[in-house]
Amino acid sequence: MSQQITPETWLLIGAGGCLVGLVLIAVGLWRRRKGDDPHCRKCDYNLTGLPEPRCPECGVEITEKLIRYGTRYRRPTYALVGLILLALAAIPIYHGVGRINWYTHYPSSWVARDMLQAATFNKAYGELDRRIKAGRHRSVARALIHSTDTRPLDSRWYTLLAQAGGPEAETYFEDVLQSSDPEAGRGAALGLEQGGGRWAVPILIRALDNPMLRDVDEECNSISIADHVAYLTTADGKAYTIRPGDTKPADLDEGSWQLVQDGFRESARWPDEHHAHRALHSMMWRFGLKGRMQNLAVDGRFNIDAEIERLKAWWAKHGEAFMQGKPVPSPELITLMYLS
Ligand SMILES: [Zn+2]
DSSP, X not given: OTTTSOHHHHHHHHHHHHHHHHHHHHXXXXXXXXXXXXXXXXXXXXXXXXXXXXXXXXXXXXXXXXXXXXXXXXXXXXXXXXXXXXXXHHHHHHHHHHHOOGGGGSOHHHHHHHTTSHHHHHHHHHHHHHHHHTTOHHHHHHHHHHTOSSOOOOHHHHHHHHHHOSHHHHHHHHHHHHSSOHHHHHHHHHHHHHHOOTTHHHHHHHHTTOGGGBSOOEEETTEEEETTEEEEEOTTSOEEEEOTTOOOOTTSOHHHHHHHHHHHHHHHHSOOOBXXXXXXXXXXXXXXXXXXXXXXXXXXXXXXXHHHHHHHHHHHHHHHHHHTTOOOOXXXXXXXXXXX
16 A cells, blocks of 8 residues: 555654644643633632622632633543544554655755765765756755865766756866866766766866866876876875876885886877867767777877867857757767777
8 A cells, every 4th residue: 555655645644643633632622611601710610699799619709800601611522532533643654654765855965965975975876866857956966066165086976966967067067177176177077978968068168278187097096197197095095196207205115106107108108188078079979979989009190189179160160059959060079999
């Protein structure tokens, strides 16, 4: 039976029963007056056929002001029915409370704060995703943005914010993608790629001018290499910034140092890329504007600057029509692969 009736409805039915029960009890216990027998106002003694104007019970002198007419009585049946109803209401309440998923009723701001902790991330992600699908885009976007003063790095956080969308989310993405924080920028670009709509395209186009988003693709464990600078965070939380040719920091272990050197070799072989370009490449496919693959093993020349110029020229010519959803030619963005 609870398949059609949600736990919340059970709870509501129970609460309604409680309320009616309480009202009935109150009505039943309330002493109404009936008839027109005179009574002492102070002690309610029946003053019918009194020889003198003095209450024989409490001794007060009776004036017209001190007389109440009618005999007070209660309606115990009402109270009894109310009491039974109150007891019965416990059944649907018990039924509802036990089954309600209280997390779905948490304010979005609480759930958004759970997104900042690894242990609760997935649970919170699922719940906020559900709320977005239920149409609560704005409140989720606002909750995510106000949940933290620092920029999250996890791209899934940005995917959710992109799915929520709205003017606040757009401003936030613009800020992150124009900032000098490559880690957050990379997460934001990936988030837009995964969850953003057409509105995300101009933000990514503007981000093409941000040099911090270039070449941040080489990543092994906790190393990222951007513009041939390695950012390394060791397991014990120490952070290093290392450039090619630097000598090994004294407190850095040999294994991590080797990882950085391998990373430098990788990134030297691979041409520069740009995160906004890469995100735009997959977004364009989603809008039916197919791109091209370039195999570096066959054709090793790839110039990200030329590619960005080409993309900007396409945008200047077709951007407006694209934003209106009109058919436009594909910018044929290039994605790189290495297949020998
Ligand atoms: Zn009296």
